[in-house]
Amino acid sequence: MPFTALGLNSHITKAIRESGYTEPTPIQSKAIPIAIDGRDIIGIAQTGTGKTAAFVLPILQRLAEHPASRRMSRALIVAPTRELVIQIEEATRKYSRHLRNVRTVVVVGGVGEQPQIAGLRAGAEIIIATPGRLIDLMQQRHVNLSTIEVAVLDEADRMLDMGFLPAIRQIVRALPKERQTLLFSASLSPEIEKLTSEFLQHPQVVQIGRRANPAETVEQTIYEVPKSRKVALLLHLLRDRALDSVLVFSRTKHGADKIARKLEQSGISVATLHSNRSQAQRLSALRAFKSGAVRVLVATDIAARGIDVEGISHVINFDFPPQPEDYVHRIGRTGRAHAIGDAISFATPDDAANVRALERFITRGIPRKRMGDFDYTEQREPVAFIPRESRSFSPPRGQKAPEGRRSGTFTSRGRSHASPAPGRATAPPRGRRRREAR
Numbered sequence: 001m002p003f004t005a006l007g008l009n010s011h012i013t014k015a016i017r018e019s020g021y022t023e024p025t026p027i028q029s030k031a032i033p034i035a036i037d038g039r040d041i042i043g044i045a046q047t048g049t050g051k052t053a054a055f056v057l058p059i060l061q062r063l064a065e066h067p068a069s070r071r072m073s074r075a076l077i078v079a080p081t082r083e084l085v086i087q088i089e090e091a092t093r094k095y096s097r098h099l100r101n102v103r104t105v106v107v108v109g110g111v112g113e114q115p116q117i118a119g120l121r122a123g124a125e126i127i128i129a130t131p132g133r134l135i136d137l138m139q140q141r142h143v144n145l146s147t148i149e150v151a152v153l154d155e156a157d158r159m160l161d162m163g164f165l166p167a168i169r170q171i172v173r174a175l176p177k178e179r180q181t182l183l184f185s186a187s188l189s190p191e192i193e194k195l196t197s198e199f200l201q202h203p204q205v206v207q208i209g210r211r212a213n214p215a216e217t218v219e220q221t222i223y224e225v226p227k228s229r230k231v232a233l234l235l236h237l238l239r240d241r242a243l244d245s246v247l248v249f250s251r252t253k254h255g256a257d258k259i260a261r262k263l264e265q266s267g268i269s270v271a272t273l274h275s276n277r278s279q280a281q282r283l284s285a286l287r288a289f290k291s292g293a294v295r296v297l298v299a300t301d302i303a304a305r306g307i308d309v310e311g312i313s314h315v316i317n318f319d320f321p322p323q324p325e326d327y328v329h330r331i332g333r334t335g336r337a338h339a340i341g342d343a344i345s346f347a348t349p350d351d352a353a354n355v356r357a358l359e360r361f362i363t364r365g366i367p368r369k370r371m372g373d374f375d376y377t378e379q380r381e382p383v384a385f386i387p388r389e390s391r392s393f394s395p396p397r398g399q400k401a402p403e404g405r406r407s408g409t410f411t412s413r414g415r416s417h418a419s420p421a422p423g424r425a426t427a428p429p430r431g432r433r434r435r436e437a438r
């Protein structure tokens with residue numbers, strides 16, 4: 001089915017064509033006509049299915065076809081993380097590039113309030129927000145939601161997991177009763193059903209084949225490895241240049257920093273994404289990864305939730321996810337919208353029960369792989385890679401460190417950082433480190 005069959009304005013279909021999309025994804029072809037009709041929707045779809053366009057395009061259609069007599073906020077999109085909000089805004093701007101009078105305002109924490117307040121005051125047509133900052137600005141009376149015609153709750157399941165239910169209730173209470181509500185969630189749990197009965201009216205459920213069975217395009221493998229050899233195995237895998245844009249998942253923030261340090265010490269360009277980083281650091285890490293300036297992004301589940309980076313070649317579960325749902329979300333980062341991707345999971349003996357639970361959940365076994373030329377023998381100490389004298393890590397002379405380094409994601413000249421103990425280290429060849437730093 002072509003996009004033109006969905007009843008969208010020609011300026012919108014033009015922008016879609018320019019985005020390189022040839023036909024709607026299943027969630028788009030099902031949800032867009034219903035949303036254009038003005039009905040409420042419960043969309044059961046995960047990131048990677050094209051769900052953003054499924055709710056943004058009908059909003060744009062409404063704004064284009066039914067212009068308001070004055071500037072005012074007409075659509076509100078609420079999403080769990082800052083990264084997701086920013087991505088939704090980027091998509092909205094892309095799809096609305098040929099429309100006049102569509103302004104967006106991003107309302108997220110971690111950055112200054114003033115530009116957001118100005119955008120709200122100016123009556124930006126589309127507000128895209130995380131619940132926390134939106135509530136803050138509502139309490140300061142900078143937000144007027146009484147003119148909202150369409151409300152979207154994106155990744156509602158994750159917002160509940162993150163404890164945003166009271167905030168969402170407060171936001172929805174401030175909306176007009178007469179409105180359209182679109183709720184998207186990866187699964188239809190009893191909690192989500194309760195939410196929908198509270199906030200939606202006669203919703204249509206649009207479900208695209210519950211992706212408990214992860215995208216067919218993603219090739220999945222498990223490497224069984226002792227805990228003490230995980231870093232070494234990661235480095236071993238990264239010797240293959242085919243792993244050119246790699247998202248590594250760590251269970252904890254501390255773990256993410258540690259992995260990043262080890263990769264950095266081996267001359268691999270890396271950024272980290274987790275909630276201990278400032279908003280500026282998170283954005284610069286994402287930008288560096290998206291632009292290809294860094295090869296590896298190490299992230300925790302929450303921070304990476306919903307991030308959309310085209311062309312991720314591999315997802316590596318450095319720590320095996322305890323929840324099968326998280327596994328599905330994580331590997332959904334690769335093989336997105338038709339691309340082929342690989343998902344590699346490390347499993348230690350302690351993960352055996354979780355691996356079994358996952359295989360039951362996705363109703364299939366995941367092939368085990370072993371590197372022929374890798375020593376799987378358990379080590380008492382994790383391998384370290386840098387001699388004492390090279391600990392202070394700096395970019396080559398005359399070359400600026402990538403954003404993340406300057407902002408503290410990386411170690412930099414003169415800045416101290418946790419170092420491996422002396423005497424058990426090998427330095428990466430200098431030339432290689434220079435090449436990687438570029």
Ligand code: AMP
Nearest residue numbers: 021023024025047048049050051052337
């Ligand atoms: P989402 O699930 O909204 O995060 O979208 C996942 C990815 O699919 C994004 O990179 C979109 O740019 C891309 N995408 C969305 N719709 C389409 C489409 N109809 N055809 C191809 N790619 C798409």
